[in-house]
Amino acid sequence: MSKKVSVSAAIREGMHEEMVRDENVIMVGEDLGKMGSPFALTLGFLDEFGPERVVETPISELGFTGMAVGAAMRGIRPVVELMYNDFISVSLDPVMNQAAKLRYMTGGQMTIPMVIRAPMGAGRRNAGQHSQCLEALFAHIPGLKVVCPSTAEDAKGLIKASIRDNDPVIFLEHKLLYAKKEQIPEGEYIIPLGEADVKREGKDVTIITWSRQVYFALDAAKELEKSGIDAEVLDLRTLVPLDWEAIKKSVLKTHNVVIVEEGVKRGGFGGEISAQIMEELFDELDSPVERVAGLNIVSPFSPPLEDANFPQVDDIVGAVKKVLNKSVSLV
Amino acid sequence: MAVAVSMPQLGLTMEEGTVDQWLKQEGDEIKIGEPIVQIQTDKLTSEIESEVEGVLLKIVAQQGEDIPVKGLLAFIGQPGEAVDVADGAATAVEDANLVETEVTAEEKVVSLPTKTSGRIKISPLARKTADKMGVDFTNLIGTGPGGRIIQQDILKKAEEPISITPTQTVAEPVATKAENLELMDGDTVVKLSGMRKTIAERMYKSHNEIPVVTQDVKIDVTKLMEFRKQLNANRETKLSVNDFMLKAVAKALKKNKNILVSLDGDKIIQRAHVNLGMAVSLDEGLVVPVIKEADKMGIEELSEAAKDLALRAREGRLNLDEYTGSTFTISNLGMYGVTSFTPIINQPNAAILGVNTIQSELDMDDAGNVFKKQVMTISLTFDHRLLDGSAAAVFQLDVKKLLEEPINIIL
Numbered sequence: 001m002s003k004k005v006s007v008s009a010a011i012r013e014g015m016h017e018e019m020v021r022d023e024n025v026i027m028v029g030e031d032l033g034k035m036g037s038p039f040a041l042t043l044g045f046l047d048e049f050g051p052e053r054v055v056e057t058p059i060s061e062l063g064f065t066g067m068a069v070g071a072a073m074r075g076i077r078p079v080v081e082l083m084y085n086d087f088i089s090v091s092l093d094p095v096m097n098q099a100a101k102l103r104y105m106t107g108g109q110m111t112i113p114m115v116i117r118a119p120m121g122a123g124r125r126n127a128g129q130h131s132q133c134l135e136a137l138f139a140h141i142p143g144l145k146v147v148c149p150s151t152a153e154d155a156k157g158l159i160k161a162s163i164r165d166n167d168p169v170i171f172l173e174h175k176l177l178y179a180k181k182e183q184i185p186e187g188e189y190i191i192p193l194g195e196a197d198v199k200r201e202g203k204d205v206t207i208i209t210w211s212r213q214v215y216f217a218l219d220a221a222k223e224l225e226k227s228g229i230d231a232e233v234l235d236l237r238t239l240v241p242l243d244w245e246a247i248k249k250s251v252l253k254t255h256n257v258v259i260v261e262e263g264v265k266r267g268g269f270g271g272e273i274s275a276q277i278m279e280e281l282f283d284e285l286d287s288p289v290e291r292v293a294g295l296n297i298v299s300p301f302s303p304p305l306e307d308a309n310f311p312q313v314d315d316i317v318g319a320v321k322k323v324l325n326k327s328v329s330l331v
Numbered sequence: 332m333a334v335a336v337s338m339p340q341l342g343l344t345m346e347e348g349t350v351d352q353w354l355k356q357e358g359d360e361i362k363i364g365e366p367i368v369q370i371q372t373d374k375l376t377s378e379i380e381s382e383v384e385g386v387l388l389k390i391v392a393q394q395g396e397d398i399p400v401k402g403l404l405a406f407i408g409q410p411g412e413a414v415d416v417a418d419g420a421a422t423a424v425e426d427a428n429l430v431e432t433e434v435t436a437e438e439k440v441v442s443l444p445t446k447t448s449g450r451i452k453i454s455p456l457a458r459k460t461a462d463k464m465g466v467d468f469t470n471l472i473g474t475g476p477g478g479r480i481i482q483q484d485i486l487k488k489a490e491e492p493i494s495i496t497p498t499q500t501v502a503e504p505v506a507t508k509a510e511n512l513e514l515m516d517g518d519t520v521v522k523l524s525g526m527r528k529t530i531a532e533r534m535y536k537s538h539n540e541i542p543v544v545t546q547d548v549k550i551d552v553t554k555l556m557e558f559r560k561q562l563n564a565n566r567e568t569k570l571s572v573n574d575f576m577l578k579a580v581a582k583a584l585k586k587n588k589n590i591l592v593s594l595d596g597d598k599i600i601q602r603a604h605v606n607l608g609m610a611v612s613l614d615e616g617l618v619v620p621v622i623k624e625a626d627k628m629g630i631e632e633l634s635e636a637a638k639d640l641a642l643r644a645r646e647g648r649l650n651l652d653e654y655t656g657s658t659f660t661i662s663n664l665g666m667y668g669v670t671s672f673t674p675i676i677n678q679p680n681a682a683i684l685g686v687n688t689i690q691s692e693l694d695m696d697d698a699g700n701v702f703k704k705q706v707m708t709i710s711l712t713f714d715h716r717l718l719d720g721s722a723a724a725v726f727q728l729d730v731k732k733l734l735e736e737p738i739n740i741i742l
Contacts, residue, residue, distance in 0.1 A: 228363045228382060228383060228384065283459040284455070285454060285455050286482050287475060287476065325474065325475050325481075
């Protein structure tokens, strides 16, 4: 049995189930109460669970993130919402220097079972300060887990796993996926962190990606089919911990890799995957690993410029053809 | 997106191919794997299959045209798509990096295979595969981006029976120079066919490169003829003298492996297999299909293989791998009454055996009785760079011994 829900409803459902299951789970963030969060993820939570468990905060990311870290140290499982992942810059200390490190610094005497949910991504005409993909920044910090779901089914299963995880998890939700309606299974289910998912099987090339670019990659694979190219689309779902076995398995099959990410190419997480493949699977490669990513610029406000900034289907098709030495479109 | 179809390189020595026949016309729909054009090359006719799906937008190379390897043949794309070939002519691609055949403003021809000088560009996977399979990639032309050798190139190469690539012939002296000869009354002029041209080039090259010696040895085949008669008495398909010759030569070669060598620069390659090339004459020329591992076959199997290859050679139905990979060649002109000749070595073999006609001769025994016997001469041409007269003679003598005591041929 399955039902059709939006990605945001799927995440909401997952959080709701966890709120019901465990009274230590609380929601923390701006506009979570009456408004039910800007993307309606906590709609109705205030009425059902009360203000002690749905904590509406002032516009002070540093303050409420730090508060949540403290609560987590005492055994509460806070789910913090940053209105945009871009706002992490004001609350980095509690996240990267406290939450990420306390389990280590205390010799395992305490854990930080908190989740920071943060909408990410471009394409919504939100300009430079509200359109970033910052997964590479989070992934760089040891002690943080990083989750970037694409589908409604994955989003629900992964938010539940994130809430139950005893370490801090950065849960990045793409803003333009919230409204996407998809089938998800009925009832409770969990998708463990660190398990990638083959969204499309293929034998000629592996397209490794995550979040919204999974859909672009699937469209590209459909397009490539017309040229007789059979592309595999591997959705990482979780960047940390990384499902290396899934990557390896696919590369051993296709021997050609294109990595697609929406974020800025320079220092992007795609570079990290590319390097690992080069280090571990050099002899399996039939071509250099190719990256398709955002330009090294501030995300533009102008719609045509914004769309040109992050990878589109044609870019992925072109990259695959380049790797396989098929005819390439120059436009 | 329009994709350029170019002349493939079907053999290592192939430099150009002739467009024999278009199997699809402009406007025809094309599926992946569907033959679109027939190409006449080296010594065979080959159908070229499409690697893409679409519509045959434009035929650039017309029937009968000689197109160099990598030269443009046609474009495949979507219906109605504009294709604009720069000068309408299929021109050779000198340097793949400079290929910019104008298709549409949006299209560019993929980087075509090219032989690059200096460091060999090969993917890690292709290198590993080559090491594992023992494939020599030094002379391979890669089909990856920028001419990089990719795994597919290695696998393709591994399927070829020859494990050696003769040095790539770049701008060899032309075998057939235009002299603008004066025509005499009644003369007609025909363009050299692809096959004739290949024969001319190969013969010219072999003749110019190899210092040869031809040695004739006379063999008493009286017993052989009697033996054959007995064997054939109860057989539906008769064994020919040539079948006995093939078997005897294969056997002798197995013993005299020193004949099975190839010269490659400063290296001698010892061939592992007795692969007998067998010259078959056709109306338009000559092909040399190869009986692989002939030494492992019985005479009947050998006879069947020879018949099958000759038949299919005459019908032009040989596959590429059936006329490559010889390690020794036999040319039989016996049926034409030829008594001795000097065959030209089929490179990269080190020797070729000419088989002549059977003649009757009178001889005298020790008691002074005159009797009749049947004899045949075998003419062995060998590469004196690799072999000396005595080694060649020992081999010939082994063939002679086998044929004179024919029971040993089949034992």
